[in-house]
Amino acid sequence: MTEAATARRSRITPEREAELYAAVLDLLREVGYDALTMDAVAARTRSSKATLYRQWGGKAQLVVKALRHTKPVQDFDEIDTGSLRGDFHALMERADDAEMEQNGALMRGLATAMHANPDLHSEFRSQIIEPEIADSRRLLQRAVDRGEVRADCPALEFVAHMMLGAFVTCAVLDDRPPTAAFLTSYIDAVVLPALGVPTE
Amino acid sequence: MTEAATARRSRITPEREAELYAAVLDLLREVGYDALTMDAVAARTRSSKATLYRQWGGKAQLVVKALRHTKPVQDFDEIDTGSLRGDFHALMERADDAEMEQNGALMRGLATAMHANPDLHSEFRSQIIEPEIADSRRLLQRAVDRGEVRADCPALEFVAHMMLGAFVTCAVLDDRPPTAAFLTSYIDAVVLPALGVPTE
Numbered sequence: 001m002t003e004a005a006t007a008r009r010s011r012i013t014p015e016r017e018a019e020l021y022a023a024v025l026d027l028l029r030e031v032g033y034d035a036l037t038m039d040a041v042a043a044r045t046r047s048s049k050a051t052l053y054r055q056w057g058g059k060a061q062l063v064v065k066a067l068r069h070t071k072p073v074q075d076f077d078e079i080d081t082g083s084l085r086g087d088f089h090a091l092m093e094r095a096d097d098a099e100m101e102q103n104g105a106l107m108r109g110l111a112t113a114m115h116a117n118p119d120l121h122s123e124f125r126s127q128i129i130e131p132e133i134a135d136s137r138r139l140l141q142r143a144v145d146r147g148e149v150r151a152d153c154p155a156l157e158f159v160a161h162m163m164l165g166a167f168v169t170c171a172v173l174d175d176r177p178p179t180a181a182f183l184t185s186y187i188d189a190v191v192l193p194a195l196g197v198p199t200e
Numbered sequence: 201m202t203e204a205a206t207a208r209r210s211r212i213t214p215e216r217e218a219e220l221y222a223a224v225l226d227l228l229r230e231v232g233y234d235a236l237t238m239d240a241v242a243a244r245t246r247s248s249k250a251t252l253y254r255q256w257g258g259k260a261q262l263v264v265k266a267l268r269h270t271k272p273v274q275d276f277d278e279i280d281t282g283s284l285r286g287d288f289h290a291l292m293e294r295a296d297d298a299e300m301e302q303n304g305a306l307m308r309g310l311a312t313a314m315h316a317n318p319d320l321h322s323e324f325r326s327q328i329i330e331p332e333i334a335d336s337r338r339l340l341q342r343a344v345d346r347g348e349v350r351a352d353c354p355a356l357e358f359v360a361h362m363m364l365g366a367f368v369t370c371a372v373l374d375d376r377p378p379t380a381a382f383l384t385s386y387i388d389a390v391v392l393p394a395l396g397v398p399t400e
Contacts (some may be wrong), residue, residue, distance in 0.1 A: 088276075108311045111372065115308065129373060154389035158366070160373050162390060165365015166358070172311065173329060173360050175321075189354035190362060194394040 012055070021043050021066035028063060028106060033113035033120065034126065047081070060120040064127045067106065076135040084143035084197050088187045092180040101177035104167065133160055140195075148197050155194040162191050212255070220245050221266035228263060228306060230289075233313035233320065236263070260320040264327045267306065270299065276335040284343035286395050288387045292380040301377035304367065333360055348397050355394040362391050 006102040012020075023045045025038050034103040037146045038059055042049045056062040067135065136159055143149045166186040188199045213218075223245045227236050238259055240251045256262040277289045314321040336359055343349045347357065366386040370378040389400045 059370075069400050074300075086219075105315065108315065111308045112312060114372065115305065124372075125375070135375075146224045154385075155393060157389050158386055161304065161369045161386065162362065164369045164373065166351065166361050168363045168368055169364045173333075173364065175325070184352075186358055186361065190358050190390070190394045191353060196393065 018069065019168075021069045022060055024066040025070060025102075028109070029102075030067075032109055032137040033063065033117070038062075040189050046058070058119070060117065060123045063110075063120065067103075067110075067124075068127055070103070076132075079139070081144065083146075084140070084195070085188075085192055085199065086143075087139050088192065089184060090192065092184045092187070095180040095183070097179045098176075100167070100179065104171060104177055107168065108171075110171075136160065136163075141194075143197070149195045151177070153195055155191075155196075156196075159191065162194065166190070218269065220247070224262055224266040225270060225302075225306065228266075228309065229302075229341045232309050233263065233317070236327075238262075258319070260317065260323045264323040267310075267324075268327055269286065269304075270303070276332075276339070279339070282341070283346075284340070284348050284395070285388075285392055285399065287339050287342075288391065292384045292387070295380040295383070296378075300367070300379065304371060304377055307368065308371070324388060329360075336360065336363075343395075343397070349395045353395055355391075355396075357389065358394075362386075362394065364388070371379045 004023050020041075020062060024036075024041055027040055027044060031040070032174050036047050036059065039099075040051055041047070041062065053111065056065060076091070079094075080086050081090050092118070110120070119123055140156060140159060142148065144151050155162075163183070166183060167178045170176065170182055174182075176182075220241075224236075224241055227240055227244060231358070233296060234300050236259065238249050241247070241262065243253055252262065253363055254379075255360060256265060276291070279287050279294075281287050281290050310320070310324070316326060333350075340349065344356075363383070366383055367378045370376065370382060392399050
C-alpha cells in the first residue's frame, strides 16, 4: 500500500504517521518491547489508546509497522541494473549507515522478544521477512533468467541467511555496527561467489 | 587449560564446576543477564559469594566460562580429516542439536546484554569468539596449505560471519532452531563454494 493510501484509510496524515512511528521506535529503544505499553505510546504521541488500537490492532502490529516504515533500504523494486552484482551494489548504495546501526540495535532487542511473543514473531514474518524475501527472490530470478545464476544453485535458498547473517554478526564479531561498505565487501567475497557469479 | 588444571587451581572438583556452570546457565535462561546476580548464583549453588568472586572474578567472567564449558562443539583440534569439506562435516557431526538450540536461545539473550555491558562483551570476545576464530583459522590454513583454498581468497576473512550468521538467522528466517543438518547443507551450499572448494 502506498503512503497516500494508508493515510486515506487511516485518516491521519503521512507526517503524523511518520511522527508516531518514530515515537514508537524511540520508546522501543528506551524501554524494550516487553515494557513498551500502548498507554506509553498514547501518552508520548498524544493519541488516544482507542485510536491506536483501531488503527493498528495491537502492540505487535504497531511495532512492526514502525520498523517497516524505517527500514534502511526502501524501493527495492526500482532496482534493475542488468546484473546481479550491479543490483546488490545499488541496494547497498541506497542503505543508510546510521539507519542500519539503529535498526541493528532494535533487531537485537526484538530477537529475544520475538521468541517470547509469538504474535510479534508472526507479524514480523508476514510484514517484514516475507516481503523482503519476495523482493530478493525477484531480483535473484532475474539473475537466473539472464543466465548469471544456475536455476538449481543450492546457495539460492540461503541468500537471506547470508545477508541477514552478515548484518547481525558484524556487531559481535567485529565490534562495530554493519555498514553499507562492509556488506558490499561481503556480497563480493561471499554472496556472489556462493551463487557462482564472477565478481570481476 | 585442561579441566584437571582448572580444578587444581580452583580446588573444586570438575563435577562441582560443571554443576555450578549448569546452574548459572539455568539462571540465565530463567531471568536473563541483567537480573542474574551473584547472590542468586550463590543461593542456587549453595556457594559463598566470596568463593564465586575469588574463583571467577565477577558475573561476566562466570557467565562466559559457563557458556564456554557447554559450547556445542568441543575438541576442534582433534579434527583433521585431510579435506576442508571433511573437516567441516566432522565438526557438524560432533555438534549436538539440543545443545545448539539451548545455546542459540542464550546467545539471543546475551546479544542485547553485550551491548549494554562492555565487560561481558570483552570477556565473550576473548574467551569464546577469539579462541573459536583461532581454531577455525588453523583448519582453514591447512586447506590453504593443501591448495584447496587460494591464500588470497576474500571469503577467508568472512568464515565466522557465514557460520555464526547461519546459526543465528535460522530461528528468525525458518522459524526453527539451527541443527547440524541445516548447518551442513549451508556449508555445502554457501561456505565451500564461497571459498572456491568444489562440493563433490
